[in-house]
Amino acid sequence: MSRVPRILLAGFEPFGADPTNPSWDAVAPLQGACIGGHRVETRCLPVAFETALTALRQALDAVRPRLLLCVGLAGGREGLSLERVAINVIDARIADNLGAQPVDAPVVEGGPAAYFSRLPIKAMRAALQAQGLPAHISQTAGTYVCNQVFYGACHLLRRRRGVRAGFIHVPYSPELAATHPGQFALPVDVATQALRICLEVALDTSEDLVLAGGAEH
Template structure:
């Protein structure tokens, strides 16, 4: 399912995921769809596409959306349950190592995303600038050096590895939204904040340019 842009050409492609792991909701696709409206208010035509949470199907669905829309920038969004801030991912690794089965029942272990691909690929959006932009609108955000080894990392790798991907591209993990978090103790943010964060990261991707030269590493 897609949330279409206006009649103008799509400048930004946003993706999110269907629910997985037995949950009935996934805030990533909701945030992507809501961000489309926020971007439209700023004169930026965007489209949100829901991807299947399955290793075999997510890549082809993403590739089809890229070929159809040919956007200037791409931001994929996924759920990182248990986190309390939006995480802008910096790197995707060439591995599939699933802790749980995907929605198709597949659970690859120590398998590459692309057999002859590089070990890792870096996001081409200015990740530190995106973090700063999200924080500037009052939403907690941090730079992340690991997108995991599940379907989120798989999609990020496929996105950065896609031939002819124009402009800048990257991946953002969002926490649960407050209305749908699994337990009262699960870290979460308001759904409106998730959408604002995705929109700001998308604008950073669209602007591109040199990233901020500020510390962004972690001790462990």
């Protein structure tokens, strides 16, 4: 019997002072879902520089996915951020969940300066916007654990043929936005719906759309 192809979908545990993390809350309901003939396997990654990439590597070895999508929290952004690029820099504004706060450190010593998403982010944005969901192309995944995982994923998969990886940031949930006044909020079930759409598009699209998605600043 042939093995059902799989998608690895990863979110993050809570960090800082927040009691929940909408990235994991949005990812978790998709465990076991069938999307485009692929079974979704979910993982919750630690917000810790020392262990995040180890956990990701273990998940990749166990699941052996054809597609990897990591999802993080970017509170303050208005809608889903489809990340274009991961950079080889860690510069932590706050300590991680183990108390580490690296400054100006590489994700991978001697690695390339950056990796680009291998997912069709512009086609994904178009599909989300067609459903009335707020989404934009982001030119930075930050310099915290999200960027570390995005870069590390691309680095780990650089020699695995046929496996594509990318990263999406989700905004605050209404519950978290209530503790961060004035910030945009997106219900978790809507974020879950958006992730499903993104996975469907990623599986169906081999070449991305040629649409403007740049930023002036």
